[in-house]
Amino acid sequence: MDRIHQPHPQPTPTNEATLRALLTAMAAHLTTEEPAEPMTERARLDLVRDLTDSHEAAHADLLARTVHVAPGATRRQYAEILRTVADGLDLVHRYAAAVERGRDLAGEIGDRHDEHPAWVSNQRQVAELFTKARDAEHTVGALMAATAVETR
Structure with a gap:
């Protein structure tokens, strides 16, 4: 055979x-x-x-x-x-994780979360990762899609 x-x-x-x-x-x-x-x-x-x-x-x-x-x-x-x-690697995923971490922090901290040092620090990281991802030619659409929240 x-x-x-x-x-x-x-x-x-x-x-x-x-x-x-x-x-x-x-x-x-x-x-x-x-x-x-x-x-x-x-x-x-x-x-x-x-x-x-x-x-x-x-x-x-x-x-x-x-x-x-x-x-x-x-x-x-x-x-x-x-x-x-x-x-310079894994920027979209790292950006999405930082955004999610910010959402979680806001939920945990509650009112006036935008004044809390942990949330402010996280937002700086989100901005830095966004800039790096854009510099690496990732689109705003790709970044937004990676951070979309599923609704049911």
Whole structure:
């Protein structure tokens, strides 16, 4: 009997929240393990491999998000670059979570919630994430849709 050739399933793209966590983990490792030492391309490749284990899609996606190492860069300097890249990921979800947190705070605090330090701090975060998301070319419509409240 002839076997039917079935192609290997294509790896699914790694979501931005996972990539953000992986980049943050890389940065943390680099700043705790010999941060003043030179960063090498070999160290970048090894860290990506170690963090993604045998997950092909995550490996490829993380490699694509990490930049090549500039000559003379320290591990600490490279970690800062990784944190900057991570900060630009998962913006729509992070914005929606901050908006939801603001709604929850307003409900918990009640009247005059807009004067409460926790709510004011959260609103600053909402504004910052909104600006970052718009700078990253997310539409206002996408941000509004992510924060829509289901009504029944």
